[in-house]
Amino acid sequence: xxxxxxxxxxxxxxxxxxxxxxxxxxxxxxxxxxxxxxxxxxxxxxxxxxxxxxxxxxxxxxxxxxxxxxxxxxxxxxxxxxxxxxxxxxxxxxxxxxxxxxxxxxxxxxxxxxxxxxxxxxxxxxxxxxxxxxxxxxxxxxxxxxxxxxxxxxxxxxxxxxxxxxxxxxxxxxxxxxxxxxxxxxxxxxxxxxxxxxxxxxxxxxxxxxxxxxxxxxxxxxxxxxxxxxxxxxxxxxxxxxxxxxxxxxxxxxxxxxxxxxxxxxxxxxxxxxxxxxxxxxxxxxxxxxxxxxxxxxxxxxxxxxxxxxxxxxxxxxx
Amino acid sequence: xxxxxxxxxxxxxxxxxxxxxxxxxxxxxxxxxxxxxxxxxxxxxxxxxxxxxxxxxxxxxxxxxxxxxxxxxxxxxxxxxxxxxxxxxxxxxxxxxxxxxxxxxxxxxxxxxxxxxxxxxxxxxxxxxxxxxxxxxxxxxxxxxxxxxxxxxxxxxxxxxxxxxxxxxxxxxxxxxxxxxxxxxxxxxxxxxxxxxxxxxxxxxxxxxxxxxxxxxxxxxxxxxxxxxxxxxxxxxxxxxxxxxxxxxxxxxxxxxxxxxxxxxxxxxxxxxxxxxxxxxxxxxxxxxxxxxxxxxxxxxxxxxxxxxxxxxxxxxxxxxxxxxxxxxxxxxxxxxxxxxxxxxxxxxxxxxxxxxxxxxxxxxxxxxxxxxxxxxxxxxxxxxxxxxxxxxxxxxxxxxxxxxxxxxxxxxxxxxxxxxxxxxxxxxxxxxxxxxxxxxxxxxxxxxxxxxxxxxxxxxxxxxxxxxxxxxxxxxxxxxxxxxxxxxxxxxxxxxxxxxxxxxxxxxxxxxxxxxxxxxxxxxxxx
Numbered sequence: 001x002x003x004x005x006x007x008x009x010x011x012x013x014x015x016x017x018x019x020x021x022x023x024x025x026x027x028x029x030x031x032x033x034x035x036x037x038x039x040x041x042x043x044x045x046x047x048x049x050x051x052x053x054x055x056x057x058x059x060x061x062x063x064x065x066x067x068x069x070x071x072x073x074x075x076x077x078x079x080x081x082x083x084x085x086x087x088x089x090x091x092x093x094x095x096x097x098x099x100x101x102x103x104x105x106x107x108x109x110x111x112x113x114x115x116x117x118x119x120x121x122x123x124x125x126x127x128x129x130x131x132x133x134x135x136x137x138x139x140x141x142x143x144x145x146x147x148x149x150x151x152x153x154x155x156x157x158x159x160x161x162x163x164x165x166x167x168x169x170x171x172x173x174x175x176x177x178x179x180x181x182x183x184x185x186x187x188x189x190x191x192x193x194x195x196x197x198x199x200x201x202x203x204x205x206x207x208x209x210x211x212x213x214x215x216x217x218x219x220x221x222x223x224x225x226x227x228x229x230x231x232x233x234x235x236x237x238x239x240x241x242x243x244x245x246x247x248x249x250x251x252x253x254x255x256x257x258x259x260x261x262x263x264x265x266x267x268x269x270x271x272x273x274x275x276x277x278x279x280x281x282x283x284x285x286x287x288x289x290x291x292x293x294x295x296x297x298x299x300x301x302x303x304x305x306x307x308x309x310x311x312x313x314x315x316x317x318x319x
Numbered sequence: 320x321x322x323x324x325x326x327x328x329x330x331x332x333x334x335x336x337x338x339x340x341x342x343x344x345x346x347x348x349x350x351x352x353x354x355x356x357x358x359x360x361x362x363x364x365x366x367x368x369x370x371x372x373x374x375x376x377x378x379x380x381x382x383x384x385x386x387x388x389x390x391x392x393x394x395x396x397x398x399x400x401x402x403x404x405x406x407x408x409x410x411x412x413x414x415x416x417x418x419x420x421x422x423x424x425x426x427x428x429x430x431x432x433x434x435x436x437x438x439x440x441x442x443x444x445x446x447x448x449x450x451x452x453x454x455x456x457x458x459x460x461x462x463x464x465x466x467x468x469x470x471x472x473x474x475x476x477x478x479x480x481x482x483x484x485x486x487x488x489x490x491x492x493x494x495x496x497x498x499x500x501x502x503x504x505x506x507x508x509x510x511x512x513x514x515x516x517x518x519x520x521x522x523x524x525x526x527x528x529x530x531x532x533x534x535x536x537x538x539x540x541x542x543x544x545x546x547x548x549x550x551x552x553x554x555x556x557x558x559x560x561x562x563x564x565x566x567x568x569x570x571x572x573x574x575x576x577x578x579x580x581x582x583x584x585x586x587x588x589x590x591x592x593x594x595x596x597x598x599x600x601x602x603x604x605x606x607x608x609x610x611x612x613x614x615x616x617x618x619x620x621x622x623x624x625x626x627x628x629x630x631x632x633x634x635x636x637x638x639x640x641x642x643x644x645x646x647x648x649x650x651x652x653x654x655x656x657x658x659x660x661x662x663x664x665x666x667x668x669x670x671x672x673x674x675x676x677x678x679x680x681x682x683x684x685x686x687x688x689x690x691x692x693x694x695x696x697x698x699x700x701x702x703x704x705x706x707x708x709x710x711x712x713x714x715x716x717x718x719x720x721x722x723x724x725x726x727x728x729x730x731x732x733x734x735x736x737x738x739x740x741x742x743x744x745x746x747x748x749x750x751x752x753x754x755x756x757x758x759x760x761x762x763x764x765x766x767x768x769x770x771x772x773x774x775x776x777x778x779x780x781x782x783x784x785x786x787x788x789x790x791x792x793x794x795x796x797x798x799x800x801x802x803x804x805x806x807x808x809x810x811x812x813x814x815x816x817x818x819x820x821x822x823x824x825x826x827x828x829x830x831x832x833x834x835x836x837x838x839x840x841x842x843x844x845x846x847x
Contacts (some may be wrong), residue, residue, distance in 0.1 A: 032726030035734075044467065083378040084514040093534050101696045152569050170370075170537050170557050217503060263561045266537035273375050278726050318419070 001306060008302055012295045016288070020072075021065060023287045027280045028061045034278045055081055060225040068118060068284060077288075078281035080274075087285035090270060095289065097167055098259070098266035102251045102293075104182060106244065113194045114237065117201025121236075122228065124206050132198065139195025144254055148188045148261035165263040185262040189254050193247050200243055204236040211235075238308055245301025246268035252290045338483035361846040364824070366554040369843065370576045372561040376535050380521030382499035383459055383514060395837045396540055396556050397437075398499040398523035399548075401428060403838060404492060406659050406751055410839075412548070413442070413476075413500065413524060417608070423487040423787045425493065430478045433549040436502045437521075437528035446473045449503035451482075457512045462498045465491060487785045488623040489792060490754035500524060526551040526577065526840045536560055552844035576774035578821040579826070582698050584643035599828050600645045604655035605819040606756075607640075607647075607699055607746045609707060609810040613771045617687055624771070624807035627742075628668040630714055631707060637813050639706035640699040647699065647815040653756065653800050655749035655814050660793035668810060676714055685715040692731055693744040704744045712774055718742065743769075746815075752779050753796040754784050760803060771808045826833035 038051055045087055052058055057066070062193045077087035120132040156164035162184055163169070207279050208214065209232060259268035267286050275281035377390050382398040388404045401414040415429045434442040451472035455463040463470055468485035475481050484491060505517045521529040526548070538558040542551045542653075559576060560568045567579040567588075581587060581598075586619035609631070611618045618624060634649060641647035648656065651667025679685060693704040701722050708718040721740070723731060732743055747759050757780045760772040779799040786792040803809065821828055822845075830842035837843070 029726065030729075031723065032730035035731040036726055039733075079514075083518075090534070147563055147750070152566070157569055157573055160573075164573050164575060165561055166559065167536060170539055170559070173815050260562045261566055263536075263563070263566060264560070265525075265533065265560065269376075269535055269562060271562075276724065277725065 004306060005303065008299050012299065015295060016291055019291045020069070020284065020288060023284060024061060024065045024068070024280075027104050027283055028064075029279070030278065032278050033057055034284060037277060037306045059127070064280075067096075068281070072288075077285045080165040080278045080279050082274075082277050083283075087281050091280065091285055091289055093269045094265065094270045097264060098255055098268065099293075101182060101185055101189060101266060102248075102255060104186040105193070105251065106248075108186055108190040109193040109197055110240070110244070112190070113197030113201060114240075116194075116203055118228070118233065118236065120202040121205025121209065122196065122224075124202075129202070133202070134197045136195040136202075139191045140199075142191065144188050144191065144257050145261050147191055148184070148258060151184050151188060152262075162287060167265055182264075185258050185264050188261070189251060189258045192250055192254065196247060196250075197240060197243060200239065201236055205232060206234050206309045238305070241301050241305045241308065248294050249299035252294060262318070266286055278303065341741040353703060357363050358713075359581075361826070363552075364845040365552070366434050367552070367845045368555040368557060368577075369553045369825075370557045370559055372567040372570060372576045372579055372751050373558050374560075374562055374564075376560050377538065377558075379518035380529065380532070381518040382501060382523065383454060383462075384518070390592060392837050393538055393558050394499065395525065396527040396840055397521045397525045397529065398501070399525050400497050400499055402496040402792075404496050404751060406657065409496075414496075417492070423489070424484045425480040426480065426484070426492065427475065428480050430480075431547055432478060434524060435545045436505075437523055437543055438502075438505075439545065440504055441501065442500070442502075442524055443477050444480045445477075446481050446503045448472050448474050449507060449828035450498075450500055453506060453512060454511060462494055466658070469477055480811075487787065489787055490784050492750045493750065493752045493755075527553075527556050529773050530555075538653045545840075549841060551840055553840075556840070573637070574822070577825055578819050580819045581820055584641075584646060584648065586820075587643065587645050587818060596643075597800075597821050597823055597825070597828075598818065599821065600816045600818045602648070602656050603748045603815055603816050604657045605746050606650060606653065606655055606749055607697075607703060607744065607812050607815065608653075609636075609703065609812060610743050610745065610808065611771060612738060612741050612743065612769050614736045614740045614769055616738060617689065617741050618771075621681050621683060621807055622678055623684060626675050626682065626684065627711075628807060628810055629671040629678065630675035630716070631668075631710055631810065632670050633667070633810075633812055635710065636703055639709075640702035641813060642813070645816065646818060647813045653803055653809060653811055654753055654796075657752050658749050658755075660753055660796050662797065664726075672714075679714050679716060685717070688717040688719055689741040690719050690739070691742040691744065692723055692728060692740045693719045694725055694726075694732075694746070696725045697746050699744060699761075699813065699814055700744045702829065707742070707744070720722065732769060734768075744812075753793075753799075754780065757784070760808065771806050773806045773808075776802045776806060776808070 034055065035048070035052055037059055038050060046274065047242075055216045056064065056067075077091070079086055080090065116132050116136075119130045120136075123129045152164045155162045163181050164184075167181050170183075198281075213231060214227055217231060222230075255266060256268035256272060258264065260272060263269075265291065270282065271286040271290075273279075274286065321424070353391045353758045357590055369384065371392060373392065377393055380393070380397060382394045391580040402412055403410045411431075413430055413434060415431045417426060417428045419426050428447070430442065430444060430447070436442055437778040451463050451470065454460070455469050460467070460469075463472075465485055465488045470485065470491075471483040473481045473483070482495070502522055503520050505520070506512065506515065508515060508517065510516070519532065520530075526543055528543045530541045531537075531539040533539075537560060540556045540558075544550070559570075561570060561576070562577075564582075567576065568581075570576045581590065587598060587600075591598045609627075611624050611627070633651060637647070637649040644661075650656070652661060652665045654661045656663070691704055691707065693700045695701045699782065700721075704720045704722065708720050711718050728745075731740060732745060747756060749756050760770065760776055778798060779795055779802055783799060784793055786795055819828060824845045824847070825841040825843070826846055828837075831838050
């Protein structure tokens with residue numbers, strides 16, 4: 001198991017380096033740079049060139065990338081070229097909001113999808129299955145910004161049950177207030193994953209119910225409930241761990257849109273404003289943070305899978 | 320994306336409205352003075368909270384180094400200007416008075432007495448002298464220099480400063496009036512001006528002071544009791560970051576914000592008819608225009624540029640982009656309707672399809688494809704670009720429209736001189752003073768690398784700014800407008816309005832009827 005963990009950790013390093021390099025290259029290719037933020041109408045060309053030099057924008061991509069990389073290795077993510085604040089401090093301010101939202105939506109996806117998927121699989125092709133499948137297809141197909149707006153209109157505007165935007169009421173500092181504000185964004189962010197998980201668990205349940213051990217259990221007189229709860233669920237849920245790891249990327253990408261629709265002050269809105277301003281230290285900071293969240297998620301999923309299914313560990317050891 | 324969201328929202332609203340109660344009509348329109356509100360019977364409400372949605376968080380609270388429309392709203396609450404020169408009056412804020420010497424080279428500004436910064440320290444002439452020195456050393460020269468030469472700022476007494484201009488500039492007075500002072504005792508701290516932590520504290524002179532700035536979420540201000548012009552009406556002013564226009568609208572309908580900005584005629588009609596809201600519309604003095612790249616090989620022939628101006632029907636462009644007088648007005652002038660000397664009868668370029676066809680045929684223009692760039696993040700520009708493409712297609716002229724985001728557009732339009740685009744649609748702001756657009760046309764300047772600005776136009780700008788007699792000055796700017804059009808430099812299309820929908824109990828948004836609408840927060844209040 002130790003070797004397996006070490007191997008997976010080492011694999012993360014080149015992945016992170018590649019992500020960093022390609023992100024840097026994309027920023028470099030994109031038209032425009034942060035200089036536009038500083039230019040005033042009466043500036044001369046010489047003053048602008050000085051400013052460009054001062055901001056380090058004349059350096060080549062490799063030079064910039066190496067300089068940034070050296071700082072990162074020393075634990076310094078740099079400073080925003082727009083507000084001159086530490087990138088690490090800005091991420092630190094925003095990450096609890098994003099991780100909280102992602103965590104809540106992930107839990108919601110798992111809690112909702114397991115019973116729905118099992119129910120759908122057990123009652124294959126019956127009306128319950130068809131209803132759940134239809135809802136799942138809608139969940140997969142509906143764009144999150146649309147769902148967000150519809151939920152805001154229904155639950156906030158028409159029913160007045162929940163706030164339409166923000167993370168907390170100005171001047172109110174309570175956990176309950178944050179939870180209330182987080183309900184709609186968490187539902188929207190979880191919708192896609194819930195639908196995917198439900199479909200996956202359904203397929204897995206159907207497949208498991210056709211296995212010979214189920215027939216054996218039936219022939220021994222075990223009740224359907226006992227077969228389902230005692231045997232089938234264990235085998236059905238195992239792939240969910242991998243699925244959660246793989247779908248973390250949806251959460252990261254989805255948070256950009258959901259945070260924007262709900263004015264949730266997380267990494268997504270920080271990233272969007274940094275991209276608009278071409279503030280490359282901040283863009284790199286949040287890109288790498290997103291990359292780390294993804295890699296760690298997948299890593300934890302692999303470890304958990306190893307614990308739950310010893311064959312994975314053995315495979316790792318043999319290699 | 321925002322448009323898509325707005326469409327989705329509108330569709331969703333229609334569906335939901337079908338099963339909800341209808342709202343009574345209201346014919347009030349405060350912007351044209353026909354409001355049905357009876358101010359005599361209205362009871363002014365003391366206190367309350369004014370919540371303003373802003374599309375993005377602000378970068379800092381320094382009044383000098385940050386610029387954007389939403390930032391301006393925040394800064395107006397935190398910092399006061401010295402004075403505002405309008406076309407018909409001068410409104411004094413921190414300045415008690417100013418005098419200009421006969422030769423126009425010396426301006427003496429007297430500050431009001433008993434003014435305090437938000438931390439309780441008195442405001443004096445030392446602050447203004449420090450600000451000028453500090454900004455000049457930071458190369459922030461828009462207020463502290465003229466044509467690259469420093470303006471000397473000297474203290475006369477505790478409340479008076481003397482400014483000595485290196486050369487005559489008739490437009491400088493307006494620039495000086497807009498200057499927002501920042502406190503010497505805070506900024507004279509040895510830290511770099513652009514990165515000092517003071518830029519996050521926002522200690523200013525305005526009617527509201529900073530209580531809390533939750534990054535990415537909100538800026539919370541409270542009434543400044545020692546404010547020199549009286550007591551502001553609201554207890555609190557909150558700027559809430561809401562990036563999506565559709566979310567701003569829902570937040571408004573939900574009562575979570577006091578107002579929001581609209582930009583389409585359907586919404587204008589909808590909210591004008593709603594008795595629970597008021598709709599205000601003011602010209603924001605931004606001229607949207609079509610132009611030609613001076614570095615493009617294809618555009619060097621003046622006859623071709625002339626052909627383009629003959630070919631375009633401005634009214635049709637305006638209709639395609641805005642088409643509603645409440646949202647924008649067709650404008651053939653390089654100036655805005657609030658600019659001094661603006662001539663409402665000016666007709667601009669002639670629309671003559673026959674001459675256009677003739678010239679295009681003579682020049683073989685239909686053999687080329689022209690690349691048109693526009694800034695898609697500004698209102699109406701993409702619509703104008705597409706309408707131009709469509710109109711020119713009728714003459715067999717092929718135009719490839721490339722909408723870019725602001726950063727990409729600005730870089731391509733202003734910075735590069737590669738000539739890889741031929742046509743562009745953009746917008747510029749105009750202030751009351753006609754010289755405020757000089758930066759657009761100043762030849763050799765950073766912003767005009769790509770425009771066809773002639774030496775004659777530049778000479779007229781210089782003449783206008785050094786002419787102190789107001790009437791003669793306006794004559795110069797009228798000639799200048801003719802010259803710019805004769806250069807086939809820009810083709811003005813429209814000037815947009817800023818439209819706000821407010822809760823029905825909010826008053827004073829139209830007190831000044833100018834943009835920024837929030838020049839004076841003392842004028843905004845709620846009624847019971």
